Amino acid sequence: MQNKGAWKYEAIMAAVAVIFLTPIFFLLITAFKSEGEVLNLENIFPEEWTTSNFDQILGSAEEIPIWRWFMNSLFISSSITMLVLLVSSLSAYALVRLAPPGNRVLFSIIIGTMMVPGQILLVPMYLILNELGWIDTPMALIFPAGANAFGTFLLCQFFRGIPKDLEEAAHIDGCGLWGTYVHVILPLSKPVLATLGIFTFVGSWNDFISPLVFLDSLSQYTLPVGIALFQTSYYTQYGKTFAASLIATFPVIVAFLMFQKHIIKGVSLTGMKD
């Protein structure tokens, strides 16, 4: 509206952005400070940029197998993302388009459980995973995550908006149910699948409570749990813990820079569901 007003808002938001990014800024800076310099707050920037924190962490693979944790996290998050995309797109297609008998009841039950907080399932989940012999393996994290109702819900909402003519055309061309799913539904759903995929990946990368409870041994840990434990034993060695934290945050920073628009759009849509 008025130009003067816009300038004021811009200044305020710029200040807000600085405040929000300050802790991240300190994470970046402190990781490159020597241990002696961390506690000297006179200088914001390190007098001497050093990678010694990284060298020490990456060099002591016995105590702090950070690459191992990184690979565990990467494997688990990628597996979860693929599993969620596969099973929830299949089920959403079946629920919305194939409509087998009982689909409405099933849909209501699935959506109803979205309200169930994961935390309350922790104890019985542990005992079930223990029976399956999956405790302290990646499977304990991967398969339960595939049961997440959010993906099915999101894709059901999206599939409802795909014009039916396209499927009918595919049907006339001799596509079966599977062919229609692969050649019509999936290609049309790329944007929503990307959004679901990014959210699932970041969500599982950052999951804290499940790996804390379901994993036991140092070599099986994911990054967040490994780093949390590492922090308790190297409590006052800020340089090292910050360097480890930066390694854990780096993939998230990259993913965010790449898919920023998708992520922000996905978040703004969560309030719009009716």
Add this chain to the structure above:
Amino acid sequence: MTSKKLSVTLSKYAFLAPYMLLFVAFVVAPLVYGFVLSFLRWESMSPLPPEFIGLENYAKALLEDEYFWRAMKATFIFTILSLPLTIVVAMGLALGLVSVKNRSGLYRAAVYFPTLVNVAVVGIIWRWFYSTEFGLFNYFLESPLAAFFGLGPLAWLTSVDTAMPSVVLMNLWWHVGAPAIILMAGLFQIPTQYYEAATIDGAGAWHRFWHITIPQLKPVLLFVIIMNIIRSFQVFGQTYILTPTGGPELTTRVIVQYIYETAFESYRMGYASAMSWILFAIIAVVSIIQFRAMRSN
């Protein structure tokens, strides 16, 4: 039914099967199992077999266990402090984000980015901020400038009075982004004609905010409030990382942390399940209120 028809129906269920299998194994089964467990005395490390004790676990939590109530109190204080703060700040950020003309994508990104950082990393950064000896916050509070304004160093996570507010402050920075973006999207939905008409009628900015923005935003605002309450009741990582032992006089040991300790440190599976179901009941009530309120809109 002809065999052709039957095979088509079966193949439809085949699409559902993988998800339903996981759903039954990892949602339905733990729900039922957890409910059954809550009526058992079962110490998983003891040689005694599980024993059915009816409602004893529930009675113990609600009537006898002082620590259960202290954990509930900590959870409640977290919610009470964090809800109004989060909503007011998110609203302010949302208003700022819709008013900015240039580089709005950058500001949205800055506000939302902390949400994507892992709780362990967030905790490590903020533990350093809050450190009483070497911390960034006390470094500033010990400066002569702060003294001039009558400020001094704080005990942050080590004092009964400031421990929970410190957790709340970190949580605000970490999680205010999503409600801010959701409210921003809601603000964009309000037709601009409403504001134009009100301005012609001589309504000031404050008046427009209370009489157009708030009523128009009500469904989104309600959604954000309820989601915040539900999340607050389940708070765990934030308190666990900042205060692993429950904080001064257990003031930051929230209910999920107490459940976690009961199950995986004391191995009392039945009792932990009963407490989980009490928490579930509270969250269910809040969710039902949400559905009612949303439907009436």
